[in-house]
Amino acid sequence: MNDHTAKGRFIAFEGGEGTGKSTQSQLLAGALRTLGKQVEVTREPGGTKGAEAIRELLLHPPGEGWNAQSEALLFAAARADHVARRIRPAIDNGVWVVCDRFVDSSRAYQGVAGGLGDDAITGLHAFGSHGLRPDCTLLLEVDEDRLAQRLAARDGEDSDAIGGRSIDYHRAVAAGFRSLAEADPDGFHIVDGTGTPDDVHARVMKLIGPMVDPA
Numbered sequence: 001m002n003d004h005t006a007k008g009r010f011i012a013f014e015g016g017e018g019t020g021k022s023t024q025s026q027l028l029a030g031a032l033r034t035l036g037k038q039v040e041v042t043r044e045p046g047g048t049k050g051a052e053a054i055r056e057l058l059l060h061p062p063g064e065g066w067n068a069q070s071e072a073l074l075f076a077a078a079r080a081d082h083v084a085r086r087i088r089p090a091i092d093n094g095v096w097v098v099c100d101r102f103v104d105s106s107r108a109y110q111g112v113a114g115g116l117g118d119d120a121i122t123g124l125h126a127f128g129s130h131g132l133r134p135d136c137t138l139l140l141e142v143d144e145d146r147l148a149q150r151l152a153a154r155d156g157e158d159s160d161a162i163g164g165r166s167i168d169y170h171r172a173v174a175a176g177f178r179s180l181a182e183a184d185p186d187g188f189h190i191v192d193g194t195g196t197p198d199d200v201h202a203r204v205m206k207l208i209g210p211m212v213d214p215a
């Protein structure tokens, strides 16, 4: 039975491209539904009409593209709409929200790899989204060689404006995620993303189990 009296929970998957976040979001949502939870799966940038329109601007920029500041502002604007119109209302209605990327992507990509620093990103998030944090963030990690293979298989030559950045940029993103997770061991779980989707899902469920009210 769905419990509409309790507040929902907010779980985010984070990690570089091709680490399996969207597959794991779907598998987790299915498992939570089986356990009687009402679940919404969403993603960033995106999740609302307005935020999906901003996603298109970010991933396929018109003209010469965005500078670092504009890019960070657009991600924060998309997130503000997503939080206000979808995530916050869902949580308040007892829905469990599973999100493929959230603010820690901005901290790792724009803050660390893009060089804007953490204060700028968390400041934008405080203004845009009242600093909302997931109850739990699952960081999926896959080693670089395996990642390069997965990306080549998935994107071929068609990567987007951010996915197509240099290997050094993506290395900085991965290091950024890891240091965010290490600095906040209560908020993050680092999950080994190697193996089959079911292998990874089993690791995720071990970590999420204690959050799920068995009643």
Ligand code: TYD
Binding pocket: 015, 016, 017, 018, 019, 021, 022, 043, 044, 045, 075, 101, 102, 103, 104, 105, 106, 107, 109, 110, 162, 163
């Ligand atoms: P997407 O295709 O959704 O990611 P993935 O490749 O992991 O499936 O593309 C989103 C891109 O946007 C990805 O390159 C990460 C980037 N991004 C940021 O740079 N900052 C952010 O805050 C978010 C949410 C995403």
